[in-house]
Amino acid sequence: MRAEVKEHAWAQIAEAGASAISLNAIAKAMGLSGPALYRYFANRDELITELVTDAYRQLADAFHAAVEAKGSDPAVIAHAMRDWALAYPQRYFLIYGTPIPGYHAPDTTTEIAGELMGMLLDALADRDPGPATAFDEHLDAHRDWAESDLRAGTLRTALGLWANLHGVISLEIANHFTNMGFDTGQFFQSELDAMLGR
Amino acid sequence: MRAEVKEHAWAQIAEAGASAISLNAIAKAMGLSGPALYRYFANRDELITELVTDAYRQLADAFHAAVEAKGSDPAVIAHAMRDWALAYPQRYFLIYGTPIPGYHAPDTTTEIAGELMGMLLDALADRDPGPATAFDEHLDAHRDWAESDLRAGTLRTALGLWANLHGVISLEIANHFTNMGFDTGQFFQSELDAMLGR
DNA sequence: GTACGCCAGTTAGAACCTGTAACAGATCAT
DNA sequence: ATGATCTGTTACAGGTTCTAACTGGCGTAC
Structure with missing residues (x-):
């Protein structure tokens, strides 16, 4: 029902x-x-809250399915994220769009958010995070949200990748690129290469 | 009135x-x-439309003021964008947040969007965009939205910078970092360094 | 077999909202 | 002075969320 x-x-x-x-x-x-x-x-908010957590759950499932099928690779996760966002833009915005003022996400959503980040961290664990930065030091002192056996550089890389992915994807599905005429898929791939390639 | x-x-x-x-x-x-x-x-939509264009105008003014005060530099623009977003998160989301279904942005907003991108391009014009990529070729064929005297690599850099800035800023003001405990300002600076430093 | 209680749905209604229509009063120009 | 215009009003239609009170059916207990 x-x-x-x-x-x-x-x-x-x-x-x-x-x-x-x-x-x-x-x-x-x-x-x-x-x-x-x-x-x-009970009310409209309860329904929406349920929809938000369902959307989160779906995104996490999409991540798991992609990793299962193609291996634990940051590029695989990145494409899974974009594909899911393109297939269900409104659900993506439910998660990452304009927050509703006064609305507080329930614990389950933050748990799933941690699960998503965990998968990204796993996929990046074996990667060289490049030279240590000043931010790495700070991160090292504030990393309670991540497993302890990861290098700060990996956390930094994951955060940066996540933020950049969100930026490209959300601009795309919010149609901020439509007037520019280029192929958004190629742009996504280009950004992905820049983030991971080097 | x-x-x-x-x-x-x-x-x-x-x-x-x-x-x-x-x-x-x-x-x-x-x-x-x-x-x-x-x-x-005439109706609620007309008011919202006006608010959206006003927000765009304000953001563009913030860019101009920053460039005026500190010079045409991508880092200056980046910080101006973040500062404005932190000061007026709801206005930022009005521009870059969840699009209102069925709502079409008026021409003036796309004009201002072009103005913003133009300032970013100006600030990046003298910069080495790094080695040419496959996407640069594609961009070279679809660049009617930019001044013609710019290298495709500069366009690519501007797009990537813009998307990444939006990603970091929007996640921050949507409070997706709050549970993680690190300093968002340092993360922003770190990302900015990664984008521009190299 | 009858009575009880629960549960799913109903209608009525309060308090909001957008937006239209018709009207009242002031002000401004001719 | 008179007419047009402009600004505000009330009344209302139709929409929303959500509460309150009621009805009918179904299962269980005695």
């Missing part, structure tokens, strides 16, 4: 964004009347 | 986000009654 509600919610999100989902419209689409849904979700 | 309305709109945005601005509430805050505002804004 909750699953069916979320099904309709995803459909509404895909065509009008998260802020436009309406419990009323979902109920009507399911042949129910307005307040019936309040048996299953 | 329109300015006063926008003033209140910014206040509402700051505390509850863009999707929560209400013409009704603004009117009440101004001592007017609901429909009075429709004399000045």
Whole structure:
């Protein structure tokens, strides 16, 4: 039942964004009347929270599937992230888009965020992070969020890769490149090469 | 009058986000009654559009001011961008956050976006873009959006810098780093060094 | 077999929102 | 002075979330 509600919610999100989902419209689409849904979700926020964690879970599953199929490689994870974002842009924005003021992410989402970062760290563990930087020192003193057997340089590389990936992907799916005429896939690959190639 | 309305709109945005601005509430805050505002804004979308272009304009002004004060340098622009985003996170998200479905940015915003990119290109013009890449060739064939006297490598560098800046900044102001405990300013500087230093 | 309680759904309604229509009053130009 | 215009009003239609109160059915206990 909750699953069916979320099904309709995803459909509404895909065509009008998260802020436009309406419990009323979902109920009507399911042949129910307005307040019936309040048996299953306390309020609109609870539904959205559930959607956010589901989206996170899906992204993590996409990562796992990609690593399973093609090996633990940063480029594999990067492409999995972009492919998922292109397939489900609204879900991506649910995770990484404009935060809703006053809304606090539940613990499960931060756990999954850690899981994502963990996979990226694993994929980068055997890599040479290049010369140590000033930031590495600082990171070394603030690394409680990562497994302890990793070099600070690896953490730095993962953070940088993650941020850069997010930058390229979010600009692409927010259509900030559309007026420029170049191929976004090639740009993504180019950035990936710059980050990992060297 | 329109300015006063926008003033209140910014206040509402700051505390509850863009999707929560209400013409009704603004009117009440101004001592007017609901429909009075429709004399000045045809509808809610027109107000938001104006806010978006104003935000763009402000960001561009921040860039100009920074360049004026400290010279045309990519690091100067980068810091100006981050400082502005930290000062006005909601305005930043209005520009670069989750796009509003069905909303099409007016021409003026794309013009200002081009202005921003132009300043970045200027600041990078004298820089060695490093060895030519495969993407440079593609860019060379799709560069109508940039002045013609620039090397493709410079365009590539500007795009990459822009995307990476956006990634770091947007993750920071969306609080995706809060649980990690490191200093976001140092991370920003580290990324900036990695992008420009080399 | 009857009575009880629970559960899923209903309608009614309060309090919001956007936006339109019709109207009242002031002010400004001719 | 008179008419047009401009600014604001109230009334209203239709939408939203969400609460309250009620109804019908189903399962269980006695």
